[in-house]
Amino acid sequence: MSDSLGKLETMKDIIRLFCLSLTLIANFSAAQADSLAKATQIPYSIIAERSHKTNLFTQGFLFKDGSFFESSGLYSKSNIVSYPLAEPASAWEKMTAPFSQKQKLPDRFFAEGLTLLNDKLYLVTWQEGTAFVYKAADFSFVKTFNYTGQGWGLATDGKYIIRSDGSQTLFFHNPDTFAVEKTISVKYKQEAILNLNELEYAEGFIWANIWHDNRIIKINPTTGDVVGALDMSDLAKNLKVKDEESVLNGIAYDAEKKAFWITGKQWPKMFLIKMTH
Ligand SMILES: [Ca+2]
Incomplete structure (x- = not known):
């Protein structure tokens, strides 16, 4: 040869x-x-929809006291914004200045998950190992924490800041020190569920959407067991999106309506869904 x-x-x-x-x-x-x-499918209905800014590469999404808080990723473009839920829908579509508040991150940070605890916003970054803390009221900078590993999604159960990193593991950080105090491994019948991304804590469970998948899973916060799944394919299928990275990635609980606002990266819409079981 x-x-x-x-x-x-x-x-x-x-x-x-x-x-x-x-x-x-x-x-x-x-x-x-x-x-x-094979997981228990949780039925739901869409009870409202609103437009969503397609320049938001949604990484964190939450709803508190009538306003959305959202983090948007990508290097040199990362920021966090808030905007009120204008009612009715016609008022929403007429809003000329959609963002009440905006805070841009330094160019070298890629914003990821966002959560709100004790009037403070916590934001993690993708690969930079830095968590930012801002006052929720005016987005003024409070401090940063360092942590090990990647940042994907964030949520809070009122005690811990819960972080996903793209694996099956969820990390529970002390909000005062950002030390990891415990972890859980997310699984369905002993099979690890990977790529957990945006998170929400509501009604005693952790909810996670999976990167490049149209499903949201409901997780037991103590054991990590998946106890149900919601298929968001119907929401995603008729959307005109920018590119292949325009995937489902946003779960925000509206405690008053007991319903979830759902959106995705660069999605032109957000939907309010209510479980019907
Ligand atoms: Ca969320």
Whole structure:
């Protein structure tokens, strides 16, 4: 075998390995999707919808006392915004200045999950290991914390700041020190559920959407067991979105209506859904 033929064979091996890897990844994702398909499906109905700014690369999404708080990612473009829920829908569509407050992050930070506890907003960053704390009232800077690992989603149960990092693990941080005090592993019938992204804590459960998947899962906050799933495919399917990264990524609980506002990265709409079980 000539040298060049040998090199060609090596290249073929590399390509074969690459294709095999892709197949394995695809099969793994499919396996996760299949395992969740067996989870209890939670029925819901859409009770309202509103437009959503498509320049928001939504990473954190929450609703408190009549206002949305939202973090938007990407380097050099990351920011947090808030805006009131104008009623009725016609008033919402007429809003000319949608953001009551806005705070831009320094260019080297990629904003991720956002949550609100004791009048303070907590924001994590993707790979920078920095959490920012702002006053919710005026977005003024309070402090930063350092932590290890990636930041994806955030939520709070009123005691801890709960963080996802794209794996099956959820980290429970002390809000005063940001130390990790406990973790849970999210699973359905012992099978790990990966890529947990935006989070919400409501009605005694943790709710998470899964990156590049149209499902929201309901998680027991003590054991990590998935106890149900909501399929958001109907919300996503008729949306005209910017690109393949315009995926479901936003769960905000409206405590008064006992319903969830749902949106995604660069989505033109947000939907209010109510579970019907
Ligand atoms: Ca949320």
